[in-house]
Structures are given as structure tokens and as C-alpha cells.
Amino acid sequence: MLAAGRSQAMHFHARAGEKVRNAVLQRALQKAKPLFVGKRAKGIASLAEDGLDFEMLRSTGKNIRNRNLADLDVWLDIFEERATATGAEVLWARDGAEVSRLVVDIARRHGVSKAVKSKSMLSEEAHLNEALAAAGIRPVETDLGEYIVQLAGETPSHIIAPAVHKTIGEIEALFATEHGRPLETRTSADIPAMAQEARAVLRQHFLSAEIGISGANFLIAETGSAALVTNEGNGRMVTTLPKVHVVITGIEKVVPTLEDFATLMRLLPRSATGQSISNYVSLLTGTKREGDHDGPEKTVFILVDNGRANLLGSDYQDMLRCIRCGACMNHCPVYFSLGGHAYGWVYPGPMGSVLTPLYTGIENALDLPHASTGCNQCGAVCPVDIPLPALMHRLREEQNERGLRPWSERLALKAWAWVAGRPALYRWFARRAARYLNWLADGSGRIRIFGLAPEWTAGRDLPVSSGRTFHELYSARKKP
Amino acid sequence: MRLALYVTCLVDLMRPSVGFAALRLLEATGAEVVVPEGQTCCGQPAWSAGNRPLAVALAKKAMAELEAYDAVVIPSGSCADQIRNVYPQLFADDPHWAGRARVLAERTHELTSFLADVMKSDFAAPDFAGSVTYHDACKGLRGLGIKHQPRELLLKVRGLSLKEMPDCEECCGFGGAFSVKFGEVSTQIVDRKCDAIAAAGADAVVGGDLGCLINIEGRMRRRGNETTRVLHIAEVLAGGGEG
Ligand code: SF4
Numbered sequence: 001m002l003a004a005g006r007s008q009a010m011h012f013h014a015r016a017g018e019k020v021r022n023a024v025l026q027r028a029l030q031k032a033k034p035l036f037v038g039k040r041a042k043g044i045a046s047l048a049e050d051g052l053d054f055e056m057l058r059s060t061g062k063n064i065r066n067r068n069l070a071d072l073d074v075w076l077d078i079f080e081e082r083a084t085a086t087g088a089e090v091l092w093a094r095d096g097a098e099v100s101r102l103v104v105d106i107a108r109r110h111g112v113s114k115a116v117k118s119k120s121m122l123s124e125e126a127h128l129n130e131a132l133a134a135a136g137i138r139p140v141e142t143d144l145g146e147y148i149v150q151l152a153g154e155t156p157s158h159i160i161a162p163a164v165h166k167t168i169g170e171i172e173a174l175f176a177t178e179h180g181r182p183l184e185t186r187t188s189a190d191i192p193a194m195a196q197e198a199r200a201v202l203r204q205h206f207l208s209a210e211i212g213i214s215g216a217n218f219l220i221a222e223t224g225s226a227a228l229v230t231n232e233g234n235g236r237m238v239t240t241l242p243k244v245h246v247v248i249t250g251i252e253k254v255v256p257t258l259e260d261f262a263t264l265m266r267l268l269p270r271s272a273t274g275q276s277i278s279n280y281v282s283l284l285t286g287t288k289r290e291g292d293h294d295g296p297e298k299t300v301f302i303l304v305d306n307g308r309a310n311l312l313g314s315d316y317q318d319m320l321r322c323i324r325c326g327a328c329m330n331h332c333p334v335y336f337s338l339g340g341h342a343y344g345w346v347y348p349g350p351m352g353s354v355l356t357p358l359y360t361g362i363e364n365a366l367d368l369p370h371a372s373t374g375c376n377q378c379g380a381v382c383p384v385d386i387p388l389p390a391l392m393h394r395l396r397e398e399q400n401e402r403g404l405r406p407w408s409e410r411l412a413l414k415a416w417a418w419v420a421g422r423p424a425l426y427r428w429f430a431r432r433a434a435r436y437l438n439w440l441a442d443g444s445g446r447i448r449i450f451g452l453a454p455e456w457t458a459g460r461d462l463p464v465s466s467g468r469t470f471h472e473l474y475s476a477r478k479k480p
Numbered sequence: 481m482r483l484a485l486y487v488t489c490l491v492d493l494m495r496p497s498v499g500f501a502a503l504r505l506l507e508a509t510g511a512e513v514v515v516p517e518g519q520t521c522c523g524q525p526a527w528s529a530g531n532r533p534l535a536v537a538l539a540k541k542a543m544a545e546l547e548a549y550d551a552v553v554i555p556s557g558s559c560a561d562q563i564r565n566v567y568p569q570l571f572a573d574d575p576h577w578a579g580r581a582r583v584l585a586e587r588t589h590e591l592t593s594f595l596a597d598v599m600k601s602d603f604a605a606p607d608f609a610g611s612v613t614y615h616d617a618c619k620g621l622r623g624l625g626i627k628h629q630p631r632e633l634l635l636k637v638r639g640l641s642l643k644e645m646p647d648c649e650e651c652c653g654f655g656g657a658f659s660v661k662f663g664e665v666s667t668q669i670v671d672r673k674c675d676a677i678a679a680a681g682a683d684a685v686v687g688g689d690l691g692c693l694i695n696i697e698g699r700m701r702r703r704g705n706e707t708t709r710v711l712h713i714a715e716v717l718a719g720g721g722e723g
Contacts (some may be wrong), residue, residue: 013661013662016662016664016665017664020664020667020668021664026668050700103485198560209577220521266621270630278701326655329695332673333651333653333663333669334648334665334669337665337668337669338665357486369530370657370660370661370662371658371665372655372658373618373653373654373655373659373669374618374619374655374656374658375529375618375622375649375651375668376618376622376623377618377622377649377650379622380622393528393530395530396529396530397530397531397532398530399530400529400530400531400532405529405530410527413525413526413529413531413534414534415566416521416525416526416536417523417526417531419520420489420520420521420523420538420541421520421537421538421541423517423518423519423520426520430489430492430493434493437493437494446698446701451625453660453663453666454660454663455659455660455661455662455663456660456663456666456698457665458663458664458667459664459666459670459699459702459703460667460669460670460695460699460701461664461697461698461701461702462694462698463494463634463694463697463698463701464494464712465493465494465495465496466496468496469492469493470487470491470492470496470500471487471492471495471515473496473500474496474499474500474587
């Protein structure tokens with residue numbers, strides 16, 4: 001529960017309002033959504049060219065992940081053994097604080113003053129950048145999106161497109177200030193030039209950093225390797241140029257064989273960016289050997305629990321299948337009304353609405369499992385078939401079981417159920433309610449302000465009926 | 481065949497005409513249609529709030545009332561989904577109720593899927609002057625596979641032309657309690673739906689769930705659109721008019 005203190009998830013409701021009213025953010029989001037959705041749809045359709053079918057592949061992917069989880073301890077043992085045999089070191093961390101401690105320790109031992117990073121969400125869970133900075137080590141994010149977010153002093157708002165909440169204008173302003181040059185007018189045609197500019201700055205960092213920190217999309221037990229999927233090539237620089245390479249991943253990321261990895265790779269980039277394969281796929285095994293031109297002299301894997309082991313064998317185990325593709329948020333109407341920051345922690349969207357309460361404490365993220373219309377677009381696109389709405393629903397149940405829901409909500413439900421259990425009373429109340437609504441509408445057929453649901457009528461009229469219920473009219477009709 | 485019409489609480493309270501339209505459509509199939517006495521609420525609000533004991537109590541009540549019929553038909557994908565998909569889950573560990581829940585689930589149908597898939601009935605097509613666009617409600621679409629049924633039925637209506645809107649499968653943002661708890665977010669979502677409906681340029685938007693329709697109509701009117709009609713599919717298929 002360590003991360004709880006720093007999770008902002010309890011403020012979801014207030015933040016949601018703020019985000020909905022932020023016109024700049026809304027523009028950025030409305031631009032991004034169709035791109036994500038369209039690219040994935042194309043990527044999934046292109047499976048047919050390889051004679052593959054999404055549903056079939058998806059159930060294979062799900063089975064692979066389920067088998068990984070069923071014997072997680074075994075695969076982790078094998079991974080540790082094989083990775084050690086290739087010259088790497090394997091360390092274990094119980095929580096984020098321990099991750100930070102281990103990394104700072106490694107950096108100190110090697111007398112390091114700058115670290116280049118390629119996106120690792122676990123380092124966000126661990127607040128690693130703050131810990132490094134506090135220890136006098138400068139962390140530099142090298143993924144373009146992460147770089148932008150870091151310059152802005154923010155956190156990522158999406159797991160594969162960290163700066164999706166920013167407009168080009170905002171990014172240009174940031175670059176002009178940070179790179180010390182005059183402001184220009186930019187359009188989407190200038191994106192390559194802006195990326196080039198960032199690349200030039202980052203090149204200096206790659207060459208001068210002595211430690212590279214990355215995540216891994218998967219760990220492969222069979223070979224003791226880490227698999228890293230990127231589109232910018234920065235991952236390769238981070239993992240091969242510095243003399244020390246630290247890989248930080250969650251323990252659930254281990255898969256048994258290269259073949260399993262190959263299957264999951266058919267799903268991951270297609271679900272994330274619609275690509276059949278991402279630009280760079282690195283399999284990192286061991287340290288630099290005799291005669292190798294590049295590669296780290298020291299490789300350390302930090303395998304992190306931070307709440308994951310608790311989910312094994314629980315009602316939420318399905319969530320551990322997640323391969324972090326982002327498709328669930330890309331198809332979520334709520335995510336695309338708010339962006340990721342409203343969710344208050346590392347993981348946004350539907351997967352965050354499940355993971356944040358589980359990792360930071362259910363009592364610390366009360367709104368998140370309710371921040372869903374139940375449309376199940378997330379569950380329908382998830383490449384490993386995680387029933388996200390069902391998991392959110394289970395969290396809602398647990399909130400009720402633990403008495404965490406507000407008393408007003410519990411009382412309202414109880415009263416409703418009590419009345420609905422008594423048909424005569426229910427009919428009487430329904431008739432009264434229909435009359436009352438009709439009276440409120442005052443002959444206009446709509447209610448403009450409804451005190452019982454103020455948030456509803458803040459943006460909508462409530463259309464109302466004639467003031468007679470169906471059952472009332474029906475029994476009147478039946479009588480001769 | 482003896483079938484039960486289950487009238488959802490929203491229809492009962494907000495738009496009785498939908499119930500009467502459904503009644504006429506079902507009677508036209510030649511089946512004996514009963515509106516079971518004592519029906520109230522299927523328990524979905526309690527279930528979706530995560531209150532299992534209350535959901536179980538209301539489910540038992542509904543099951544006792546509906547079991548005696550050959551089929552149960554509901555003019556709502558969301559309530560049909562509750563009985564078809566959630567009831568069996570609710571009673572999975574209860575040997576006495578599990579079998580009963582399964583049987584009832586199999587006999588329960590959303591209105592358009594009942595007409596198109598079960599009865600395959602050639603119903604007397606009414607007239608409708610104008611164009612409509614169809615909104616696929618989430619629970620019906622992703623929970624029950626309702627997609628072609630309403631369109632097939634609509635195309636039989638004389639004079640009606642179907643104009644698909646962009647993203648017809650996108651959620652309208654209603655989500656029951658969601659739209660009450662997160663009103664601003666919900667409004668933002670339904671705004672996109674209203675834009676899509678406007679892009680279709682149809683005279684009416686049609687759907688199978690009153691919740692979505694109230695949400696869509698409410699936002700449309702607030703935005704100043706007074707002309708686009710918002711209709712339940714039963715109302716279109718039954719040829720309009722009060723029961
Ligand atoms: S929950 Fe599924 S869709 Fe969402 S990020 Fe994980 S794997 Fe992708």
C-alpha cells in the first residue's frame with residue numbers, strides 16, 4: 001500500500017470535471033481518438049493476410065498468459081537461473097521504495113551522475129525519477145512522449161502515448177523554452193522536424209549517460225532475456241550504449257518460451273498502434289561478450305512485486321494477463337473525455353480503474369471502479385480477453401462488502417429494493433413519481449433542473465411522460 | 481405459445497407508449513401475451529452498484545414471476561442482458577436456483593432479437609415517412625449480439641430509409657448511475673453521440689433501450705435541437721400511436 005499516499009485517485013470526480021472543461025485538452029483528445037481506433041482496426045484486419053483470426057489468436061494469447069500465471073514461480077526461477085548464466089544479475093523488489101533503493105545503490109556503486117531511460121511504467125510506480133534526482137543522479141527520459149512530459153514536469157497520461165494530452169502548440173512552446181530558441185508556428189507537418197530537434201538533444205544524453213534504465217515488455221524464461229518493443233529506437237540506445245543496464249519489470253511479465261513471445265507479439269503492436277510489428281524489437285540477453293561491439297558491461301534485472309503476487313489466485317488474477325497495449329483506454333469513452341491524468345495514478349483508463357485500487361488500496365480509489373458506463377468496449381478489444389467491466393464490478397462489490405460506499409448511496413439502493421420487492425407499493429410510488437415528474441415539467445415535456453439528479457440536468461433536459469405509468473394505463477385498459 | 485412481456489421500470493415511469501408498442505408487436509405474432517402481475521425491477525441498479533444481496537433478492541422475485549412462461553420478452557437490451565447473462569452468474573453457486581436461472585436466461589429475449597431471430601415473423605409493416613439512424617446500445621450489442629435484428633426489422637417499415645451514423649456502436653454515455661454520478665463526463669460523451677446523429681442527417685434516431693434514448697434526447701434538446709425525433713424501435717415498428 002506504499003504508493004497509496006501518492007496516488008491522486010481519490011480526486012477523480014473533481015479532476016474529471018476540470019478535464020472536461022479544459023478546451024485545449026479536449027481538442028488534443030478528439031484528434032487522437034479516431035487515429036488510435038482506426039489504426040487498431042486496420043491492424044486487426046491485417047491479421048487475415050497472414051491467415052490469422054483475431055478471436056483465435058486472442059484465445060491463444062489468453063491461454064499463454066494464463067499458463068504463465070499458473071506456474072509463475074517456476075518460470076521466474078527458470079528466468080533467474082538462465083539470466084544469471086548469461087552474466088546478468090537478478091534482484092527482487094517487494095515494492096516501489098525497494099526499487100528506488102536498489103537502483104540508486106547500483107548507480108552509486110558505479111559512480112554515475114546521469115541515467116537515460118526508456119519507458120518503464122514500473123519506475124513511475126516507484127517514483128524512481130524523484131529518488132534518482134534526490135540522490136544527485138539526473139534521469140533523462142528518451143522516449144519522445146516521455147521526454148515531453150518530463151520537460152513539462154508532468155506524468156504520462158497514456159501508457160503508450162504519454163503526451164497524448166498535449167497539443168502541438170503546447171509542445172512547441174515547451175521546446176522553444178527548454179531548447180533556448182524562438183517560438184515558431186507549428187502544424188502536424190512539422191512533427192518530424194520537432195522529433196529531429198528532440199533527437200539532437202537526446203543524442204548528447206545517450207553519449208554521456210553511464211547507466212541505462214528500461215522496462216521490458218516481456219521476460220523470456222527459456223533464454224533469460226528481456227524483450228523490448230519500441231518505435232523510436234531509443235530503447236536500443238538506452239540498453240546498449242551505457243556501461244550499466246538496469247531492467248525493471250513486474251514479476252507477471254515472464255513468459256516461458258520465445259514461441260510464446262512470438263505469439264504475443266502478433267497481438268501487442270496491433271492492439272497498441274495497429275502495426276503488424278513495431279519498428280524495433282530487441283531481445284536483450286546477458287552482457288557484452290568478447291568481441292561484441294556494444295552492449296552493457298553489467299546487466300541487472302529488478303523483478304518487482306508491488307502488489308502483483310497478491311492478485312495470484314484472487315478474483316482479480318485475470319488482470320495480471322495485461323500486456324500493456326493501451327487498447328482498452330483507446331476505446332474507452334470515459335478515457336477520451338478526460339485523458340489519463342484524471343485517473344490519478346500510473347495506469348489510466350479501464351485497466352487503471354482496476355489496477356489502481358488493487359495496487360494502491362481499494363479505499364484509496366473509491367471512484368475508479370465506478371468511472372465506467374459499462375459499455376464493455378474495453379473488454380471487447382483487449383487482446384488477452386481481460387473482462388475489465390467484470391473486474392470493476394467485483395471491486396464495487398468489495399467496496400460494498402467492506403462498507404466503503406457512501407451511506408446515501410447504500411440507503412437509496414436499499415429503499416429502492418425494498419419498494420421493488422412490494423409490487424403494490426411499487427405501483428403506488430411509480431404513479432406518484434410519474435405525476436411528480438410531470439408536474440415538474442410543467443407542461444413542457446421536459447425537466448430543466450432536477451434536484452435529485454443535479455449533475456444529470458446540468459447538461460441535459462430530462463424528458464418526461466404524460467404522468468401516467470404503463471401499469472396504470474394497462475390495468476385501466478383491461479377493465480371493461 | 482404463452483409469453484410474458486416484461487416492462488422495464490424506465491418504460492413504466494417515463495414512456496408507457498413503448499410498453500404498448502411492444503405489446504402490439506408481440507400480439508401480432510399470434511402468441512398469447514401476458515403482462516405478469518407484480519413485476520417491478522430486475523435488480524440491475526443494485527447489481528451494477530455492486531450490492532449483490534439486493535440484486536439477488538430482486539432477481540429471485542423476478543424469476544418467480546417469469547418462470548411460468550414459454551418466453552419472456554423485454555423491450556430493452558440492458559434488462560434482457562441482466563436476466564440472460566447476469567442471473568446465471570448470481571446463482572452459479574446456489575444449487576437450488578442455478579438451474580432455474582439458466583432456464584429463464586435461455587427463454588428471455590430482447591424484443592428485436594425475439595421478433596427477428598425467434599419468431600422470424602413477417603409482421604405487418606407499418607408506414608413511416610422519413611429517415612432514421614440506429615444507435616447500437618452497448619449491452620444489447622456486446623452482451624447479446626444485437627446488431628442485424630433491429631436493422632432487418634426497420635427495413636421492412638414502408639417509407640423508412642436507414643441512414644447509418646458514424647460510430648453507431650459508440651456508447652452514448654448513459655450507463656445508468658454513471659450519468660447521475662459523473663454528469664459532466666456523461667454529457668461530454670453524449671455530445672459526441674449527438675454530433676454523430678447530426679452527421680447522419682436523419683429525421684429520427686432510433687434505439688432499443690430507453691435509457692440511452694432519454695439521455696440522447698435530453699442532450700439534443702438542451703443543445704437546441706427540437707426537430708430530430710428520438711424513438712424506441714418498438715414505437716417505429718408498431719406504427720406509432722398510444723396504446
Ligand atoms: S487490459 Fe487488455 S487492452 Fe488494456 S492494456 Fe492490458 S492488455 Fe491492453
